[in-house]
Amino acid sequence: MIESTVHDGEGRDPKVPVRDASTLMPKQPIDRLVRPVAHFLHIEATSGIVLMICTVVAIGLANSPWADSYLSVWKTEVGFSFGSWEFQHSLRHIINDGLMALFFFVIGLEVKRELVHGALADIRSAILPIAAALGGMVVPAGIYLALQYDQPAARGWGIPMATDIAFVVGCLALLGSRVPNSLRVLLLSLAIVDDIGAIIVIAIGYTNDLDLRFLMLAGVGIGIVHFFSRVGIRRFPPYIVAGLVAWFAFHESGVHATLAGVILGLMTPAKATIVPSHFYEYLNSTSESFGGGDWTSFKGRAAKVREVQRLTRETVSPLEYLETTLHPWSSFLIIPVFALANAGVPFELANVSDPVAIAVVLGLLVGKPVGVLLFSAVTVWLGWAKMPERLTWRILTAGSFLAGIGFTMALFIDGLAFGDEGFDTAKTGVLIGSGLSAVCGMVLLLVMLPKAGVSRSEAS
Numbered sequence: 001m002i003e004s005t006v007h008d009g010e011g012r013d014p015k016v017p018v019r020d021a022s023t024l025m026p027k028q029p030i031d032r033l034v035r036p037v038a039h040f041l042h043i044e045a046t047s048g049i050v051l052m053i054c055t056v057v058a059i060g061l062a063n064s065p066w067a068d069s070y071l072s073v074w075k076t077e078v079g080f081s082f083g084s085w086e087f088q089h090s091l092r093h094i095i096n097d098g099l100m101a102l103f104f105f106v107i108g109l110e111v112k113r114e115l116v117h118g119a120l121a122d123i124r125s126a127i128l129p130i131a132a133a134l135g136g137m138v139v140p141a142g143i144y145l146a147l148q149y150d151q152p153a154a155r156g157w158g159i160p161m162a163t164d165i166a167f168v169v170g171c172l173a174l175l176g177s178r179v180p181n182s183l184r185v186l187l188l189s190l191a192i193v194d195d196i197g198a199i200i201v202i203a204i205g206y207t208n209d210l211d212l213r214f215l216m217l218a219g220v221g222i223g224i225v226h227f228f229s230r231v232g233i234r235r236f237p238p239y240i241v242a243g244l245v246a247w248f249a250f251h252e253s254g255v256h257a258t259l260a261g262v263i264l265g266l267m268t269p270a271k272a273t274i275v276p277s278h279f280y281e282y283l284n285s286t287s288e289s290f291g292g293g294d295w296t297s298f299k300g301r302a303a304k305v306r307e308v309q310r311l312t313r314e315t316v317s318p319l320e321y322l323e324t325t326l327h328p329w330s331s332f333l334i335i336p337v338f339a340l341a342n343a344g345v346p347f348e349l350a351n352v353s354d355p356v357a358i359a360v361v362l363g364l365l366v367g368k369p370v371g372v373l374l375f376s377a378v379t380v381w382l383g384w385a386k387m388p389e390r391l392t393w394r395i396l397t398a399g400s401f402l403a404g405i406g407f408t409m410a411l412f413i414d415g416l417a418f419g420d421e422g423f424d425t426a427k428t429g430v431l432i433g434s435g436l437s438a439v440c441g442m443v444l445l446l447v448m449l450p451k452a453g454v455s456r457s458e459a460s
Helices: 031-041 046-062 067-073 091-116 123-148 152-161 165-178 181-205 212-231 236-253 258-267 276-290 301-313 318-342 355-381 393-402 407-418 424-448
Strands: 077-082 085-090
Touching: 046 067, 046 165, 046 318, 046 407, 077 091, 085 091, 091 181, 091 236, 091 258, 091 318, 091 407, 123 152, 123 181, 123 355, 152 181, 152 355, 152 407, 152 424, 165 181, 165 393, 165 424, 181 258, 181 393, 181 407, 212 236, 212 258, 236 258, 276 301, 318 407, 355 393, 355 424, 393 424, 407 424
Parallel strands: none
Antiparallel strands: 077 085
């Protein structure tokens, strides 16, 4: 083990080895503010809490005296022009097609990670969450279509299909250690499969007339990214440029631009370049450069630091590095901004009783748990999968209601189905259906799970 010694100006003995990275930096006044914030952001339920706050703010402002001003902000035209060509869209459109492409890139990374290293890597273990997710997509869509058959709003059939992973994680985190890990893994795997299903739904069900010229340009951009990977380019800027070309081409082709993010996420390598043991040998061999007085007189210090930074970065896969780097931005910036732009629904009693809102509510509140349980039961009955340890049908029934929290993706598909501003009645259905699903799931789990401090064997 490599041990460092430092003196931080506060009397620490320079002979005492430094084993904690936090002791390397001297304490600063800003730390008193940053550390509590950093601790809060690392709490598992935080992203769901932030999303909930932004949703409440959006709904509150949309039903306040400032509603017109608030809603008009998202209609503001932004863009740029080059000669006679211009790229001009509303702020809401830029958020939904631009910022959300980065969110879908993170989704693509998460899907790739689960397929390579996670719960979906072993097909035998993946069958149950895949079946549960399929049921949780097919049954809600079927309920919606049954209620909206031959109606103009039938185009919104994809709205109640997806599960919002941020809210599910938040609900499970609030319940703490009482939640069986098997239920946690099943619901999160289900949400990942749901995301894959939503991506397919967007590609097939909500693609406009295609412009083959731009579609070919998108293919060229994706091909360039693949070429960069094959020849071993390790820096991110070339990939960013090629990815932006692919995003723009998808946007102009009629295929939803967020699919560029998904494809690029799935293309990201999941294997590290440097074996950790080799990097350890390198650190041992180069540690003398940092010891004693040689480092202060060493002329190549900046180059050595860049070299160590570059090699350290290569000990984890690009997928892991990008996911951990971008996930906070996705959870604490992109999704909250999306909620502020899309969740502002003026509540009217007529909207609550509207057939579209009822179809969405029933799809989320009834269709989701019924689909999850039905397809899971059939899969287990056929012998294709087994119920995980410590997961009973009663607990799965309670947890399946949480799958009906469809907030983010449901609002997103609403915008695809009915235009950038979406359909107020559908949004009302999403908010009510997701809220009722969360309440039902939490209450049932509180009743059915063993109380804190009571073992599951004692509870059973």
